[in-house]
Amino acid sequence: MDNREEVREFLTSRRAKITPDRAGLPAGPRRRVPGLRRSEVAALADVSVEYYAKLERGNLAGVSPAVLETIARALQLDDAERAHLLHLARAADGSDALTRPRRRCAKGQWAPRRSLQWTLDAITAGPAFVRNGRMDLLAANQLARALYRDVYSSAQQPNLARFNFLDDASRRFYPDWDTFADTCVAILRTEAGRNPHDKDLHDLVGELSTRSEEFRTRWGAHNVRHHGTGVKRFHHTVVGELTLAFEGLEMAAEPGLTLTVYTAEPGSPSEEGLRLLASWVATREAGSPTQQAAT
Missing domain, CATH: 3.30.450.180 (Beta-Lactamase)
Structure with a gap:
């Protein structure tokens, strides 16, 4: 599975779920997206539109935990979604494999002790x-x-x-x-x-x-x-x-x-x-x- 695609689709789907009213923003006329605009998420997270657009394109490698937390707050992620975003970021830069080694358990290769x-x-x-x-x-x-x-x-x-x-x-x-x-x-x-x-x-x-x-x-x-x-x-x-x-x-x-x-x-x-x-x-x-x- 391509991690960048996973990141892109996850962030896009979470943004689509947050209405301007839920985020405390005016709806305004002629909205062409079901949820928030990228610019609105960027403003709520206090990052530039260009930087947030880069993240939503799937580029999470090297992003600091502090920035991930601001994105999570802007998108109103619950605990499971926050953890998922952190896992996606760790997988993007390879740190997840180092910090939390996981047994692959391929078919036919694992038996209980x-x-x-x-x-x-x-x-x-x-x-x-x-x-x-x-x-x-x-x-x-x-x-x-x-x-x-x-x-x-x-x-x-x-x-x-x-x-x-x-x-x-x-x-x-x-x-x-x-x-x-x-x-x-x-x-x-x-x-x-x-x-x-x-x-x-x-x-x-x-x-x-x-x-x-x-x-x-x-x-x-x-x-x-x-x-x-x-x-x-x-x-x-x-x-x-x-x-x-x-x-x-x-x-x-x-x-x-x-x-x-x-x-x-x-x-x-x-x-x-x-x-x-x-x-x-x-x-x-x-x-x-x-x-x-x-x-």
């Missing part, structure tokens, strides 16, 4: 899994594999983005499909800013853009967000409706990977649903040929 898999397996009350920024599922406990059984049924590397946009089963599995779709694309956009030279990510985005108009439209919006905690709803074919809270934890030992754990509210129907799912998994395991041969 035994201790990591033991940790996942020790979590028995809720689904737990490890993913990368491309939304590949890299490791999981039994409950996560059962929850995402449709994702794991694919012959390809299990990938939440591909499932979301290319598998009709996702429409049933995610009652709030649009929210999941928005979040999925925002995560991929964030990863593209942090790791613009990831060929596997480039290939995935190309595949999804070609095959899904829903993805293509969302990708063009350049939205990013933090996705560390929240509540999600699922409809599982075996146990029905589940409402689960989640926590996403960045892994210090594996830069670029996230450990996600789902839990249900104690005493809720969803907690009982997870117990039923665990029981279903145990029954299937007990009836597998491998288990029968061992008894």
